[in-house]
Structure formats: C-alpha cells, structure tokens
Amino acid sequence: MRIELDAASVVVPAGEGDRVVLAPTTLTLTEQRVGVVGANGSGKSTLARLLNGLVSPTAGRVLVDGLDVAREGGAVRRRVGFCFTDPSAQLVMPTCVEDVELSLRRSERDPARRRARALAVLVEHGLADHADTSVHALSGGQKQLLALAGVLATSPDVLVADEPTTLLDLANSRRIGDLLFSLPQQLVLVTHDLDLARRCDRVLVVLDGAVAYDGAPDAAVDHYVAAVTTS
Numbered sequence: 001m002r003i004e005l006d007a008a009s010v011v012v013p014a015g016e017g018d019r020v021v022l023a024p025t026t027l028t029l030t031e032q033r034v035g036v037v038g039a040n041g042s043g044k045s046t047l048a049r050l051l052n053g054l055v056s057p058t059a060g061r062v063l064v065d066g067l068d069v070a071r072e073g074g075a076v077r078r079r080v081g082f083c084f085t086d087p088s089a090q091l092v093m094p095t096c097v098e099d100v101e102l103s104l105r106r107s108e109r110d111p112a113r114r115r116a117r118a119l120a121v122l123v124e125h126g127l128a129d130h131a132d133t134s135v136h137a138l139s140g141g142q143k144q145l146l147a148l149a150g151v152l153a154t155s156p157d158v159l160v161a162d163e164p165t166t167l168l169d170l171a172n173s174r175r176i177g178d179l180l181f182s183l184p185q186q187l188v189l190v191t192h193d194l195d196l197a198r199r200c201d202r203v204l205v206v207l208d209g210a211v212a213y214d215g216a217p218d219a220a221v222d223h224y225v226a227a228v229t230t231s
C-alpha cells in the first residue's frame, strides 16, 4: 500500500493565533513496517491520525493507495485500521464477542455467521475463554489484544497503531509487539519503545511538530536520542 503525504499540515486555533501541530510534511510510505518516534506532544499522533482521516489536513493532501483521505474517508478507513493507545477508547460493547461482532457488522450480515466468525477471532488471539466476559473485566493486556483483534477482524491493508504498548507491562508489551511484527499487513507504529522502533524497516523522528529525521531505524533512533540529550 502506498501512503502519501503531500505538503500535509495541521494547524489549530490557539489563543490569538494559530498553532502548527504538524508542519507541511511530504513523504511516501511503502515499507511494510514504519516506526514513528518522538517526544510527548511532538505531533506523532496527529501524523498517525492523518493516515485514516481521524484528523484532516489543514492544507495539503493525504493519499492512501491514491485515495484522498479527506474526500474518500470511508474507503480509506476500510483499508486503514487504527488502534488507539488506550483500548477503552475502542471497546464499546458489553462483552468481548459482541465487541468483535461490532467490527464484523459490515463484512458479515448474517448474525449466526457473524457470531461464529467473532468466536474464531477470539480463538485466534487466545481470548476464547473470554467470549462472554465483560470488556471491563479484562486486564490491560487483554483489552489491548481485544482492541487489536477487533481492528484486524476487519482485514485492513494497513494497521496504524498509536503507542499500543505504552500502557502495558513488560510481558504484555512483548506479546503485543510480537503480534504486531508477525502481521502480514503494512504497519505504521507510533511508539516510545525504541526496541520496537529498531525492528521497523524505516523510522520517522517527529520533533516539535515536524519530521526531523526519516531513515533507517538505527540511525533514526540515534538521531532521536542525540536530539533529546542535547535539548
């Protein structure tokens, strides 16, 4: 999948003037795994959200497989799944199986077949015993797994994951990380975990609302560490 930002910028009203959250950014992402690292508040989530239309560019364009995200948001969102840092933002149904069924509502109209597919998704992700469990009763790691399972059930071509391991302990963080890197889908991964970033094919370093470095993972991480150390 080809993701293109063409002078895409995000500016928000702030007090008496405007605030540039993301300076005009031009890049093309075709690698299977793209990491995005950077300081808190630097604009990483904004960049990630541009990719499936959760945020619209103030100027410029974002294209996914040639589709303009601003004009063809629905078609883009069918190709680009988004996973939030906090899975609670995405788990909206009472039980786990119902939550996955919600993800499948468009692709499987028949309720019995939808239930069967949702149960299969839970089995695939090691959540079979939790089909009827309240989503609120899950651990943090299980919630993140369920949120990811729900997005993946829609078979997106691209998964954008915004700090999916940030709220997790070491074991769950490794589990989710391994799952992400085992996916056949193209992955855009916003992360503070520099080990995960190093596993990507290409890494963008976002600093102060702009892509400050774009290149091979080790060099990008070194650039980020040096920038933080000297600031």
Ligand SMILES: Nc1ncnc2c1ncn2[C@@H]1O[C@H](COP(=O)(O)OP(=O)(O)OP(=O)(O)O)[C@@H](O)[C@H]1O
Residues within 6 Å of the ligand: 012, 021, 038, 039, 040, 041, 042, 043, 044, 045, 046, 047
């Ligand atoms: N709609 C908005 N209105 C006002 N400010 C915004 C808006 N969207 C983002 N910002 C601000 O822009 C900056 C960048 O936000 P963003 O969430 O993209 O950062 P981030 O790099 O993902 O940070 P973190 O690592 O803390 O999640 C932040 O200071 C944020 O408060």
